Each structure stands twice: as C-alpha cells, then as structure tokens.
Amino acid sequence: xxxxxxxxxxxxxKVSDIHQIYWEESGNPHGIPxxxxxxxxxxxxxxxxxxxxxxxxxxxxxxxxRGCGRSLPYAETRENTTWDLVADIEKVREMLAIDxxxxxxxxxxxxxxxxxxxxHPERVRGLILRGIFLxxxxxxxxxxxxxxxxHIYPEQWQHYLAxxxxxxxxxxxxxxxxxxxxxxxxxxxxxxxxWAEWESWLVQFDPKPVEEDAEQALAISRIENxxxxxxxxxxxxxxxxxxxxxxxxxxxxxxxxRYDICTPMQSAWELKQAFPEADLRIVQGGHAAFEGExxxxxxxAADEFADKLAV
Numbered sequence: 001x002x003x004x005x006x007x008x009x010x011x012x013x014k015v016s017d018i019h020q021i022y023w024e025e026s027g028n029p030h031g032i033p034x035x036x037x038x039x040x041x042x043x044x045x046x047x048x049x050x051x052x053x054x055x056x057x058x059x060x061x062x063x064x065x066r067g068c069g070r071s072l073p074y075a076e077t078r079e080n081t082t083w084d085l086v087a088d089i090e091k092v093r094e095m096l097a098i099d100x101x102x103x104x105x106x107x108x109x110x111x112x113x114x115x116x117x118x119x120h121p122e123r124v125r126g127l128i129l130r131g132i133f134l135x136x137x138x139x140x141x142x143x144x145x146x147x148x149x150x151h152i153y154p155e156q157w158q159h160y161l162a163x164x165x166x167x168x169x170x171x172x173x174x175x176x177x178x179x180x181x182x183x184x185x186x187x188x189x190x191x192x193x194x195w196a197e198w199e200s201w202l203v204q205f206d207p208k209p210v211e212e213d214a215e216q217a218l219a220i221s222r223i224e225n226x227x228x229x230x231x232x233x234x235x236x237x238x239x240x241x242x243x244x245x246x247x248x249x250x251x252x253x254x255x256x257x258r259y260d261i262c263t264p265m266q267s268a269w270e271l272k273q274a275f276p277e278a279d280l281r282i283v284q285g286g287h288a289a290f291e292g293e294x295x296x297x298x299x300x301a302a303d304e305f306a307d308k309l310a311v
Contacts (some may be wrong), residue, residue, distance in 0.1 A: 001051035001290075001299055005060075012072065013095060015088045018079050022070035023063045023092050027055040032125075032309045033098045034302070035061045035089065037116075039107030039131075039289075042223030044069025048290055052104065052298050057306040061101070063092055065112075067223050075219035077226040082135075082233040086116045093123060102305055106130030106289050106298075107203075107263055111232065111240070117250060118243040125309055127252040127278075128301045130294065131260055131287050132268040134240050135232035139267060143202065144173050144228065152261050153201050160198035163191045177229050180222050189214050195221035202262040203287045241274045251308070252278040255297040257285035 010024035027050070034053055038045040045062045053060045064071040066080045066088065089112075093101065102125050105113030110129040117124045133139055142148035146169065150157035161169065168175035179191035196217035227233075234240065252275065256268035265282070272280040281301070283293040 001048075001295055002054055004047055004050050005055045012070075013088075013092060015066070015091055016079050016084070018073070018076060019066045019084075019088075020072045021063055021066060021088055021092075023061065023095075025059060025061055025096070026050050027053060027058045027060040029059055031055075031057050031059040032306060033059045033061060033096075033101035035063070035092070035101055035103055037063070037089075037103065037105035037109035037112050038065065038068070039105075039109045040068065040220060040224055041065065041108045041227045042068055042075075042220040043108075044071075046290075052289075052295075052302050054303060054306055057310065058302070061092065061096065061098075063088070067219070075222055077223060080223065080226065081230070082112065082115055082227070085112055086119050089116050090120060090123070099123075100125045102126045102128065102302075102309065104128040104298075104302070107133055107287065108227075110263075111135045114240045114247070115234075118240070118246045121246050121250060124247070124250050126305050127247070127250055128255070128298065128305065129252065130255045130289055130298060131263040132254060132256060132271050133263045134267050134271065135227075135234045136237045136267075137231065138237070139263070140173065140228050142264065143199075143262065144176075146170075146172070149202055149261055156198060156201045160194050163187075163194050173225065173228050176221070177225050180218070180225055189218060192218040192221040195225070199224075199262070204291075241270065244271075244275045248275065248277055251305075253301040253304070254278055254280045255294060255301060256280065256282050257287055257294050258282050259285065260287040262287040 005026045007024035007026045012020040014020050036049045044064045065085050067076040100123050103113045111133050164175045283297045285292050285294040
C-alpha cells in the first residue's frame with residue numbers, strides 16, 4: 001500500500017435536517033477522482049484506506065456514511081437508508097465539482113457501490129469491489145442466524161447467542177433489534193458487545209479476540225442491525241443482480257478472498273455470472289481489506305485503473 005497522506009481538504013456536508021456527513025480529499029488535487037465507500041453498515045472509514053491509491057495519480061475522496069465515524073449525529077438511524085446514502089454520494093460529487101469518478105467499495109461498501117452505480121451509471125468511470133455483499137436475506141442469515149457462519153466458529157457463536165432469550169432464537173436479528181433499540185441501556189450495551197465481537201471474528205483472516213469500545217460497538221451494531229432488519233431497502237433478493245444491465249458497460253474489477261467467511265465467495269461468483277464483463281480476481285485471503293493478498297489485489301486494481309483512466 002502507498003504511504004498514508006494527510007487530507008488537504010475536509011469538512012462536514014449537511015445532507016438532511018438531521019445529518020451532516022464527513023468528507024475529505026487527499027492525494028493529487030488534479031488527479032483521477034476516486035471515492036472510497038466503507039463497509040459496515042456503520043463502520044466508518046479508516047485513514048488507512050488512502051493507502052490503496054497512488055497519491056500522485058489519484059484525487060482520493062473518502063466519506064463517513066450517515067451516523068458513522070466522524071459524521072454527525074453519531075449512530076443516528078433516522079433518515080438512514082441505502083437510498084439516502086446513494087443521494088449523499090451524489091451531493092458530495094456535486095459539491096466537489098467532479099464530473100465522473102472511480103468508485104471503490106468493499107463488503108457493505110460493495111453493496112452501496114453497486115446501488116450508486118446502477119442509479120447514476122453516467123457518473124461512474126469504473127468500479128473496484130471487494131468482499132461482495134448483495135444485501136440478500138440469505139447473506140444476512142449466513143452472518144447472523146442459525147445454520148451459517150456458526151459452523152466455522154461454533155465456540156464464538158455461543159457468545160453471540162448468549163444475550164438472546166431461548167424463545168427468540170428463531171429470529172436472532174430481530175431479537176437483537178429489540179435489545180439494541182430497547183429502553184434497557186445495560187442490555188443494549190451487552191448485546192452490542194456480543195454482536196460486534198462476533199463480527200470481529202468473521203472479518204479477520206487470522207482471528208484474534210478484539211476488545212470493542214462499548215459506545216462504538218453500540219453505534220456499529222445498531223446501524224448494521226437497522227439495515228439488516230429492513231433488508232437494506234433493496235426491492236427484492238435479486239435487486240442488484242437484476243439491474244446489472246445498467247452497469248454492464250462500466251469497467252469493473254472484483255477482488256474476492258477465497259477464505260472470506262464474512263462475505264463468502266458465493267455472492268462474488270453469482271455477481272460474475274450475472275455480470276461476465278466484470279473481472280473477478282480470487283485471492284488467497286479472507287475478508288479484511290488491509291490484509292495480505294486482499295490489499296495487494298486492491299492496490300493492483302487501483303494502479304491498473306490509474307493507467308487506463310489517465311489515457
């Protein structure tokens with residue numbers, strides 16, 4: 001990855017009566033515009049994300065989505081939907097007077113990248129996607145319901161399951177929703193810790209216990225759960241696959257870890273079948289963007305786009 005550059009421009013953009021989103025620019029002010037869309041939903045963007053892009057060639061735009069990271073108000077779920085975020089991306093583009101840009105997103109960021117590109121294909125010069133998540137119930141069940149990733153980490157699953165009353169374990173995501181958004185704050189914090197710790201095991205290729213900050217865990221788990229119980233506001237299970245015709249002409253690279261437990265290979269494979277024009281690159285890694293072969297594959301894709309788009 002490239003050395004991390006400090007932003008040369010940043011601020012908060014008011015996008016609704018409730019929300020202001022954080023945005024920043026780094027790299028070359030006259031370079032190829034690229035926007036980085038973080039995962040979660042709810043995670044916020046790490047400054048390390050600037051390192052995917054050659055700072056001499058790219059004008060790097062990073063945002064924290066509604067309720068995330070440095071955006072205000074923190075952890076707010078009102079007026080916070082997939083389509084609100086798509087509209088926010090356009091507002092940032094217009095504010096920065098960018099005509100077209102490269103869109104880079106991983107995990108939930110891949111979902112948002114596809115939704116944005118299918119809504120505004122004329123604004124997208126290319127797509128770099130990682131750890132494909134299509135917002136489907138089958139993917140949410142794999143992550144957070146019985147019969148999915150629990151088969152990989154059965155011991156950690158018991159910690160995730162512990163806060164859920166026995167009678168409600170047939171609908172675990174909904175049970176967590178009740179706890180995370182209930183009036184009992186201590187219960188909400190316990191549930192948030194269990195949710196966040198479970199996810200931390202899934203996203204690491206070489207898992208190690210992660211001690212989550214209580215307030216940060218509550219924010220991430222509430223926003224993520226809010227999206228999951230609402231089906232990510234997608235029209236149906238096949239919504240993003242069904243609309244691939246709108247982006248078929250957009251050059252697209254997919255970097256997918258073979259051993260990704262959080263967003264398994266199946267979704268990337270199904271996207272490739274619907275979108276054969278996309279370049280699917282399978283690497284020997286897991287889910288996390290900054291780890292080993294995954295990071296290497298993402299930097300390579302960004303370097304290749306820099307050469308193509310500079311012509």
